[in-house]
Amino acid sequence: GMYDFPFKKSKNLSATQIQKYKIRDYGCFSCLVQCGAILKVPELNLEETYLPEYETCCAFGALLLNNDLLSIFEINDLCNRAAIDTISTGSTIAFAIECFEKGLINVKDTNGLELTWGNSEAIVKLVKLIINREGFGDILADGSKIAAEKLGNGCEEYSMTSLGSELAMHNPRIFSSLAFTYNYDPTPGRHTAASIDFIDIGPINKFQKGFKLPFGWKRDEKRKQKGQMLISSFHQVLNSVGLCMFATLFGSYPFSDLINALTGWDNSVDDFIKIGLRIQTLRQSFTLREGIDIANNKLPDRVIGHPPDKRGPTKGITVEYKDFYKGYCREMGWNPENGYPLKETLKNLDLEFVIEDLY
Structure with a gap:
């Protein structure tokens, strides 16, 4: 939250930073809002990619204490191409990081990945493993509820789902x-x-x-x-x-x-x-x-x-x-x-x- 991910960290994910990469807006047919955008990200050799929306930025940003904007652009592009949900994927990775932090899993379980908060390199690699259902990614690919059941060892406590569906980036204690x-x-x-x-x-x-x-x-x-x-x-x-x-x-x-x-x-x-x-x-x-x-x-x-x-x-x-x-x-x-x-x-x-x- 605000203590773990203060503005001095989160400001790198601001709209001002994202807008620097925008080529054009887009939206549904005849819509005046045009809430989407196409980005160009030279650092990733992406000539055209979709704007990561609020849920994606939060799921792979604040939720993972990750302020690496380029990693979020890359993950958003990967998830779009693989047709997997960014809310569930980000939340499932957060589950895995917390289990790693608590000592319930280790690098032997995670294909050698150091799953620590804000480790954008490991997060991107884990997304690729999930997409390809390889190694630890195969365990996570069906979401955190099923992953927790497979892993055992008390991991179930850290799966934040409703009947297996990961929750969105809106806190029900506020709304x-x-x-x-x-x-x-x-x-x-x-x-x-x-x-x-x-x-x-x-x-x-x-x-x-x-x-x-x-x-x-x-x-x-x-x-x-x-x-x-x-x-x-x-x-x-x-x-x-x-x-x-x-x-x-x-x-x-x-x-x-x-x-x-x-x-x-x-x-x-x-x-x-x-x-x-x-x-x-x-x-x-x-x-x-x-x-x-x-x-x-x-x-x-x-x-x-x-x-x-x-x-x-x-x-x-x-x-x-x-x-x-x-x-x-x-x-x-x-x-x-x-x-x-x-x-x-x-x-x-x-x-x-x-x-x-x-x-």
Whole structure:
């Protein structure tokens, strides 16, 4: 954190430094934001390579105490070409470094690599081993959860995942509702699953003129649970019509009117929320059908502040959310004990065909 990776180290990874390598911006078709960029990195003989995004810079930067910007450019290019996820890869390497630091593994396990914090040369070599599934890289290639199971010797304590999915670079002790979605979304561990923190900055309260969340929702636990139902449902609609969650965070857009105009529909806000409910319920049903027990999932103690940090921005913070999940399930029409959508809910959402898969 801020003590291990202060500004005098992290400033080398700043936007100012990265911009020096930029050739041009790029983005999705017709997007005005153009959040991507193409870089030229002569030091690595890369005539064109993609800009490493926030998650990548953090996963291979601050998380590994690595301030070598060129190594991050190289790793980003390697991961893109190999089609492997930078969040999972960076977090898995952090797991390996901590296990090495604790003496749970040594150079005999790691193909001779000295896995120390900030050792950019070793980090790049390890990424290549993971991509090629060679030696120690083969052990890490399926993520830190499986690697910990293979290694044993107490390594399991240092795997920071939710049901095997490495967590993104957003601390749920700061944005507490992220702990909820990291834990309980049908695809756990993702930072792009809408949580109630999105309501403060997101467009759901601008979905249509006059649409507002229940008064005082922040101060009332039950209304917060309803807010989570609304934002998760809205998010599924947003995804389904191809809208970007980042480009739509700011400004005011009459989404219902726009979608109706494009499709010829005459849907109300409630109609769209029901569509989102249907999608989210189908996602939940798929996860349950595949035998994944979301309701009894639990994030690692360190992630939620058990015990709480003794210094820094997260000092004294512990996140509790089990009861919140039960209330959310009630709002969704799911069984609050196991997360299974109720038969009545499935029928109301025209998902009768799912019943035989779950019951």
